[in-house]
Amino acid sequence: MHNRAPAHRPSPLALLVTAVVTALLAAGCGSGEPAATEVTQPPARAGFDYQLGGAYDPPEGVSVVARDRTAPPAEGVYNICYINGFQAQPGATRDWDADLLLRDASGKVVMDEEWGEAMLDVGTDAKRDRIAETMYAWIDECADDGYQAVEPDNYDTFARAPRGLLTAGDAKAFLTLLADHAHERGLAIGQKNTPELAPAREEVGVDFAVVEECGQYDECGAYAAEFGDAMFVIEYTAQGLERACEGFGGKVSIVRRDLDLVAEDAKGYHREDCGTS
Secondary structure, three states, X not given: OOOOOOOOOOOHHHHHHHHHHHHHHHHHHOOOOOOOOOOOOOOOOOEEEEOOOOOOOOOOOEEEEEEEOOOOOOOOOEEXXXXXXXXXXXXXXHHOOHHHEOEOOOOOEOEEOOOOEEEEOOOOHHHHHHHHHHHHHHHHHHHHHOOOEXXXXXXXXXXXXXXXXXXXXXXXXXXXXXXXXXXXXXXXXXXXXXXXHHHHHHHHOOOEEEEEOOOOOOOHHHHHHHHOOOEEEEEOOHHHHHHHHXXXXXXXXXXXXXXXXXXXXXXXXXXXXXXXX
């Protein structure tokens, strides 16, 4: 369709303004880059619950909940979607191409023995890109389901792998890919544990930290130095909770959960925070 000719010839000033606006639009919209999607950051110092082992109604006073990506988000609160970012879930090793599993010098798959998870090989650009494609689909599912943020676990896999197989640089490069995609989908993204890489927060593009047992191991300060109050702390012992609350209670979000993170009606369930400890 052609526009009808204007009734009046535009002035030279109008032509100049039009040219400038057109150039700006071309630079911002004609480059093929998707428009930026607004990201909602989690509220600071909020009541928090960590529900990876089973979803249940958020306790009173909780306004931020983290759940596994296979669970629906909780209603009426800010939701963080958990994905296993650097390792295969237990029993899911065969879901990955064989060459994407980290292998030692003998060719054996390297396992995180504590959790029975195969480590993913993020040691090259090509493999990072291939692994990321799966993660992108998970992140998309989180966004489509209504989550506001994503939490990729096992950022510190490189530190548990046999020496020389993975580096901190590999981990940062891979998490940067996930951060970029999360932001494109309008999701905030959290750094999981790994205090030694907290200073790379801006380089990688993470928005907040999800931290296990920083009170127990005297690491909360290392995260707070980089993330301020954008921290969600999970402790698993009475001592850890006490230490976290003494140093950072009222400054960051802190909760104590049972190690298996089971649902509220399951055997072994435990939850308390600085206000109830």
